[in-house]
Amino acid sequence: MMLHKKLYNWIDDRLGMHEIINEKRSGYLLPPNVNAWYSLGSVLLVIFALQVTTGLLLMLYYVPDVDKAFSSVAFIMNDIPLGRLVRLFHAVGSSLMIVVLVLHMLSILFMGSYKSPREMHWLTGFILLLMAMGISLTGYLLPWNQLSFWATTVATDGIGTIPVVGPYLVELLRGGKMVGFKTLGRFYTLHVGLLPAGITILIGVHLFLIQRTGVSTPPFGLEDTSNPWKEEKFKYEDHPGGIPFFPNFFLQDLISISLYLACFLALVFFAPNLFLPATANLPANPYVTPAHIKPEWYFLANYQTLKLFPSEIIGLIVQVLAIAFVALLPFIDRGAEKHPLKRPFFTITALGCILLWIGMTVWGYYS
Numbered sequence: 001m002m003l004h005k006k007l008y009n010w011i012d013d014r015l016g017m018h019e020i021i022n023e024k025r026s027g028y029l030l031p032p033n034v035n036a037w038y039s040l041g042s043v044l045l046v047i048f049a050l051q052v053t054t055g056l057l058l059m060l061y062y063v064p065d066v067d068k069a070f071s072s073v074a075f076i077m078n079d080i081p082l083g084r085l086v087r088l089f090h091a092v093g094s095s096l097m098i099v100v101l102v103l104h105m106l107s108i109l110f111m112g113s114y115k116s117p118r119e120m121h122w123l124t125g126f127i128l129l130l131m132a133m134g135i136s137l138t139g140y141l142l143p144w145n146q147l148s149f150w151a152t153t154v155a156t157d158g159i160g161t162i163p164v165v166g167p168y169l170v171e172l173l174r175g176g177k178m179v180g181f182k183t184l185g186r187f188y189t190l191h192v193g194l195l196p197a198g199i200t201i202l203i204g205v206h207l208f209l210i211q212r213t214g215v216s217t218p219p220f221g222l223e224d225t226s227n228p229w230k231e232e233k234f235k236y237e238d239h240p241g242g243i244p245f246f247p248n249f250f251l252q253d254l255i256s257i258s259l260y261l262a263c264f265l266a267l268v269f270f271a272p273n274l275f276l277p278a279t280a281n282l283p284a285n286p287y288v289t290p291a292h293i294k295p296e297w298y299f300l301a302n303y304q305t306l307k308l309f310p311s312e313i314i315g316l317i318v319q320v321l322a323i324a325f326v327a328l329l330p331f332i333d334r335g336a337e338k339h340p341l342k343r344p345f346f347t348i349t350a351l352g353c354i355l356l357w358i359g360m361t362v363w364g365y366y367s
């Protein structure tokens, strides 16, 4: 018998692994009308694993010190074999992770998969999105270049507009009145310690919830497109006659992951500067403010909203309300219908909000 078989049997005799794998592999049936959007969760898992791997590699040479951070990143880019590739993987991957997170969220919105009993799936996912934005914000400062220094100054200034506690919060985050060495220490701790640990735990909870309820049935190609969960007691949503996860849907997962990797590598090799503008090549200088200082693209809409209102506090309240509304959506939209065309009010409002967000982002970019 081959060595790996022997090892597998040895573990199996002690833990009954085969039973678990069989049950979760071929025995785990997905809805017969399952679609490719259901593979985005797996794409996200791959992206997160890639971010952790490249992040650990960067940590081998990165120095979180205001006098050395910029040169340590330059050293990674110019002197370490494959260092440039690892850094670009990490920088481009962080932006694409937000893109895929948003696509995963949108597919769930339009298919009504956030409806009961999946409120907690949505909430844990929403917190994951906020944490992913937080990990990007904190990571942006680490190279200590002009862009990162000033973008962090602008982003933390926004928090200062909160009445009463705002100035204290900014000082807590920055470790002082200005962005400085204490800010770098704090952001580094959040970026490589607290946030990745928190995201890992929350992904675990998210997957546990999905395992407990089973995935939802998509509303397409069915007569009855209402939410099947009617009783108030816990019930696993099984899918008799459905598609086995392994090998059938696993192949779909592999196709989506390959497509993602193709887009990712195309950006890394052909357009990495999309995410690293020229100001990212200058060391941070607290005394020289660059002409056009902008936060990362996914904060542009928030940034523009803050600028739009006569008083920043109104802009802030509007945003907090909008975020709270999206976070609590499963508790607000309690209708049974899941098909997007059979709930036109929801679909038109959601499309309107998406267009507004795109418009504000473009405006923020060009303003």
Ligand code: HEM
Binding pocket: 037, 038, 039, 040, 041, 042, 044, 045, 048, 101, 104, 105, 108, 113, 114, 118, 121, 122, 123, 124, 125, 126, 127, 128, 129, 203, 206, 210, 214, 215, 216, 217
């Ligand atoms: C790192 C972030 C995330 C990871 C790794 C992740 C992973 C997954 C996976 C593997 C699934 C099961 C298959 C699928 O439908 O794709 C899933 C389902 C789900 N996710 Fe996420 N997700 C993340 C973020 C989010 C976000 C931001 C939201 C929404 C705000 C969300 C809400 C949901 C919901 C409601 C389901 C259940 C869908 C169903 O049963 O049909 N997730 N997620």
